[in-house]
Amino acid sequence: MNPRIHIYTMIAGVTLFLTACRHVSQSIKDTFNTLPEEQLVSSGANEGITGFVADEQALIQAEQILRALPQYGGHPIYLYGDIHFYDDGRINAKLQHPENPEYIDAYSYENGRWNGPSPVQRSVSDDLRGKLVALDSVPFRTVATIVRNYNEKAGTVIGANPTDHVYLIIRYGTTQWYPNHIDGTRELWQIYFHRDGSVASFNRK
Template identity: 35%
Template sequence: MKNLIIIIATGILLTGCEKVSKSINETFEPVADTTAQHTKNEEIPVSVPSPYSPAVEKQIEEAQRLVSTMLEKHTKTRTDTYKEGENTDFLTNEEKLKSAEEALRKLPQYAGKEIRVYNIIHFNDNGSIRAMLQHPTNPGYIDNYEYKDGKWSDPTPEQMSVRDDIESRLVPLEKIDFANVAKAANVYHQKIEQVEGAKPITTIYISIANNNLRWFPASINGSRERYSIQLNQNGTLKKFERE
C-alpha cells in the first residue's frame, strides 16, 4: 500500500494536484454496480474490509499531503530564482497589487481580448510578479511576462509540448484578483507568528490545475512543528492544522 501511495503521488509532477487527488479517490472506489447485481444473492464475506474504513481514509489523507508537499517543492525550485532585490512589502500592499493588475489589463496586445493566466503566477515581496499568459491570438502558445519597476515586460515564449493540457491549466484573469494576494499575505503572516522558528514568506504563488486556483506555500515550517495551510480562492483561511 505504501508503494501504491508513492506511485500515485509522483504523478503530481505531470498532472497537477487536483487530478492526482481524484485518481487517489478513484483507486479506492468500490467495484461497479454491475458486479454487485451479479452477486447480490451470494453471501458477502464479513472479513472484506470497507474501502472507506478509517485506515484507508488515513492512507488517502497521507497520500494527498505527500502530493501537496511534492508540488510545493517542485514549484519552489522555480520561485527561488525570482527573489531579487530588497523587500518592499509589496505582498501586503493592495494599491500596488491593483496597479499591477490594471497595467496587465492595459497591455496593447490584449486590447479587446480576454487575458487567461496559465499554470502559475508568482508574487514577490520585492515588487515583482512572474506570470504565464495564453498568447492573445494563438491559443496553443504560452508567453512569460515579468512585472518589475511598475511595468510589464515584453512577452518571451514558453516552449510547450504536445502532451501539455493547456486548457485545463488556464483561468481568466477575472478569477485572480491581485488584491487577494494581500489577504493571503496577512493570513500567512498571522499564522507564521504562531509557529516558533517559522520564517517570514517573501513569495506567494498560485498554481492552476483543472481550471481552479491553489495558493502556495501550503505549509509553514517551524523549528519544532510543521503546519499545513490551505486558503480559499479569495485568499482567506480555509484550513490550518499541525502535521
C-alpha cells in the first residue's frame, strides 16, 4: 500500500474515533444533567401564592367553590371543630356530612380547588353539636377582617410580626378566632375577636 494512503487512512480512523468519543461523552453529560420531565414542573403546592389570608376576593371565591360542590347542593354547610387558613392559599376544614349528620368529613383547599371528602373518625363521647357552626355565620371573608384588625394592632407593638395564619376553633357552642396574642420584643398583648372579626378586646398581659 502506498505509504501516503496508509497515513491518510490512519488519520481518518483517529478522527472518527475522537468524534465518536465526543458524542458518547456529551450523551453521558446530557443523561446526568437532564431532569425527568415531571421534575421540570414545580411540585410545590401553591408556589408563589402569598397574601391569601388578607385577600377578601380570594377567600370569597374559595367559599363559593366549596358551596358549589355537588354533595352540598341544596344543603346548609356546617363547620366542625376547627378550620385553618394559610397565607399560601391553603385551607383545611372539617364539615358535617350533607346526608348523615352524625358523620364528619375532612376537606382541603389548594391550587384553587377543594380535595376530599375524607372520613373523620369520631368518638361517641364527642360533643358533636357543640363543635358545629353554620358557615353562613362565619363566611370566609371574615378571615381578611381578622388579618386587617390583627395587623393594625400588631403595628402598634414594637417588635411584633403580622400574622399569616388564621384559624377558628369551635367548642361548647362558641367560636374563637386565632391568633389571640401579639408578641412584641418587650410586651405581650392579648387580642380577642367577635365572630364577625371585629375586635372584642385588646389588653396588655
